[in-house]
Each structure stands twice: as structure tokens, then as C-alpha cells.
Amino acid sequence: MVLTFVEHADGAPDALSLQALTLARGFADGEPVQAVMAGPGAAEAAPALGEYGVATVHVAELDGGYAPQAWARAVAELAGRIGPAAVVAAGSDRGNEILAHAAVMTGAALAANCVAATPGDPAGVTRVRWGGSLLEEARLHGALKLLTVAPHALAMEPAPAGETAIETFGPELRPEDLVVQVSERVDTSTGGLSLAEAPIVVSGGRGVGSAEGFGMLEELAGLLGGVVGCSRAVTSAGWRPHTDQVGQTGTKISPDLYIPCGISGATQHMAGCKGAKRILAINADPDAPILANADYAVVGDVGEIVPAITAELRRVREAS
């Protein structure tokens, strides 16, 4: 049996957790898959898991806000009681955090961000490194295996399981489990289009030359109904805030169209825009690595090309 920690919001299981269930079912290899959930609204979201091959959902009764160690205690205690071969979670912020705590509590090894896993002793796993620029094949040893699943590596595949039993349990917490707990939530939403979700992103790199140079990118992005992003060279120079950074240590984006301007295409940058449907690179260097990873390119000075595109777009729109 394989136990999966499932996250949820607004009464429905999270997409990343449903992707994790795809890997969990493969790893279970015909054995049952059970789920564990926690937090307000878990019981409402639990029945939906029947569509994804889950026979039993365990709902942990925990009061208060998110407390990583308490949630992990629930997972670890349940694993101790029902004895799964593996515990699986999404490679989300919370999924990775909770399984790392649970790994210590259960004395197990943890493989984070797997894209494939085959059962056995040792189990075989393939996991991402360098934010997805590299894959690692590894052996995972121990009676209990813990793994998280890399976001968007697998599809969420429906697998109706018939009746889903829902069981609640109250984990026995230790005082130290509640020391780290969300005590306050600050709303910072601006209501605008977020970088992560924008359909079009116009990004600037060192080749834009200055903070002021981003004005022309703002203008083009505005015309296209998109937002501005940037490379790390730009945030390090203080030209843009880190919230604009695309990449391994920035935001991961998957727009319909990505337009990197004066960005060389370092692997850590590409790790953040792999999901883009189309890439149009604007770069002075025809041999820049970005051109080997783009669909279209314009070669030359971004300071001339971007204003020309903006002017042409305006002209064409006015003419029609």
C-alpha cells in the first residue's frame, strides 16, 4: 500500500497532489493507494479522491493554522500505524517541507522531486536536480520510502476507485510540534496579472543595459496584454525587484509566448521558462545559447528592435 499526502484548497484537491497520485498508483503497482489530508476543508475535498484511485482517505483532525511539524507528525503517526511501502506527496513548498519532517520522524530516506519511481528494495527513482536542468537516477533504500513528485512532470490521470472510505483521526502531538505555526496572514495581492500566470511575458536581461531600458519592455508587454520579467543579472544589479525574476531561484512561468530580450539563456534561467509554449528571443549574439532553445529569434540591439516592434504593432492596429 502507498500513502499519499494530499493538499487541497476551496474544497478540492490540488492539481499537484493529483499528479503525485499518478506516480503513487504506479509505485503501488496494483496495491491500494490511501491518502492523508489535514487542514480546514479536508473532509469536503476528500471524496473527490475516489476519482483518482484512492480507496481510503484519512483526515487528520488538527486545530489552528498550518504547522508543518504537526502535520508531519500526523503523516508519520499514520504511516507507523498502517505500514505503507511508501509515502508520496507533491513537490510543492508544503509537500517537500512535510515529507522532510516526516522523514526524520519515521527514520526514512526522502527523494525530493521525482519524475518516475519503481518499487523494490532498493526502489529506483528518477528525480530532478538543478531546478530541472538535470535528471538523477538513484536508488532509495529502507523499509519505508518517502518521495515527492516534481510539479507538472506527470499528468493527473483519473482512475475511479469505487467507494472511498473517509476516516478521521486525531494525531498525538508533542509540544514542540506546534512551535512553528502560521500566526498571521498578510494580504499583498495587487489584483494585477501575476508573472506566474501571465499569457505573455516580455523579459529583459543584462543586454537591456539599465533599469530605464525596461520602459520599452513595459510598453510592449502592456500592448500585448502581458507582464515584464527579467533575468538574475538584472535583479542582482537592482534594476528590477526579485519578484520579476524568471528561473531556478525565481518564478517558474508557462506563458503562451515568452520574449526574452538580451538574455543569454543560462540553464538556470531556462529552468524557469521551460513550460513556455513559444519563445521569441531577441539577442545581439546569434550564437547565444538562448537561440538553441527558442522557436524564433531576432538578432540585433534590443534598444532598436523592441521600440520598432512596438511602433509597428501600433501602426498595424491603427490601420485595421
Place this chain on the structure above:
Amino acid sequence: MNVLVCVKRVPITGGKIVLTPDERAIETRHLGFTISPHEECGVEEAVRIAERHGGSTTVLTLGPAEAEEQLRDTLAIGIDRAVHLVTDGSDWDPESTAAALVAAIEAERAAGHDPDLIMFGNESADNGNYQVGIRVAHALGRPCVTGVKGITMHDGRVRCEQELGGGRDVYDVPLPAVVTVLEGLNLPRYPSVPAKLRARRKPVESSEPARSEPRLELVRLTVPPGRGRQAEVLGEGAGAAPAVVELFKKLGVA
């Protein structure tokens, strides 16, 4: 306020990753090295905390002899002293790494350098195991907040902020504590030339830890296929604008 930061030496891979013939590592012969941007922010934050609240700062790494280069870089930013756990350069699994770091931190405590705050990157740049900081926190019996983008020290506690889409989650935990941080926490300074010179004279203590059998055991690395296409060049310079707008039309975004 004593702060300790854990950093890891990694290659700057550039535009394309090439593996060694045994497929167990990145070919680094022509590459420079650095630490993760998350860890750079940890180093900067440690220095700022000491500047504001007093106390000493220590950097700790487990890595090859060459990792002294990264330790010196952090000493140039303003860290006071460094502890280097020297390896043969092979890849250590997260449990062995955490065990070695815990032993070193216990030794620090025994020597009178008990850190009030221990900082990690949220994940290492290369291995991305997402667990070394949490494992160390448990072994030391200290609370751990992960993915932190805002730190305020107050009244023997640390207030930590995590960024979520459209909001921030706040945690307020007592010291001593462990936090794992993300890039964006601050904007790290560039070291000055005098600071680089001073860094050469700061103390680096080294020892050689023993490694246990890995339970997450590397077999081989592979480079995933990229987009696998060379861009179609639409034109050069400003003259390419009409071709670009044609493309926008074709894609339905004009």
C-alpha cells in the same frame, strides 16, 4: 546574536550542462564556482543581523578543498569566520550531509560559539534535496521555518515571512532557531577590494568528516532533452519588426 550560515560550492553551468564520462558529475574543468543565490541571501542577512544586533557570524560548508574559495567570498561579504568540512569532492547524500553539519555545529557549541540562528538555503542549487536544514533542526531540537523571504529579530524571537501567491504567511518562533531562506530575502552587497583583502586573513578551521552509506544513492545523471530546436531567425535589427508583428498575428496575440 550569533548567526551561522550553511553554504555549498556549486559550478556555474552557463548555457549547457556537460557530464563527466562516468555520468556521476558535471564536467567542471572550464567552469567557475559559486554558492546558491538562496545561500548568498542567507550570508547577507547574517551580516546585516550582526551589524544591527552585534554578535558573531560563522559560515559552514561541507565540500572539497577548493570550497575554501566560496568560504573566502562570504568572509569578504563580512562573515567573521569559517568552518570547512573537507571532502574528496564526491557527492554526499542529504542524510550524511546533515549528520556532518550537526556534528560540526555541536563542536561549535562545545567551543563556545553557540549559534542563536542557523540559516540554510531552502534547497541546494545542484541537488535540491529540500531537507538538509530540516534534518539539522530536528537533530539539534530547534524549530525550523522554511522558504523565508523576510526576517526580523525581536525580543529573543525571529519573525519570518513566507511569500505565497497574493499574500505572506508569518511565523514567529523563539530562538535558538533554524530558518531556510529564498533569494529575494535581500539584495546581497558586492564585496569591496579591502574587504576581499581582509577576508584572506580571517580564520578558516578545517576537519575531515566520515561519511556513512547513502540511502539515497546516486546511480547516474542524465541531461534531459531540451526544446531541441534552433530558433528560426525572423530578421536582424529594427527591420525585423514587420516579421515579428506577422508572427504575433499568426499566434493570435497581435
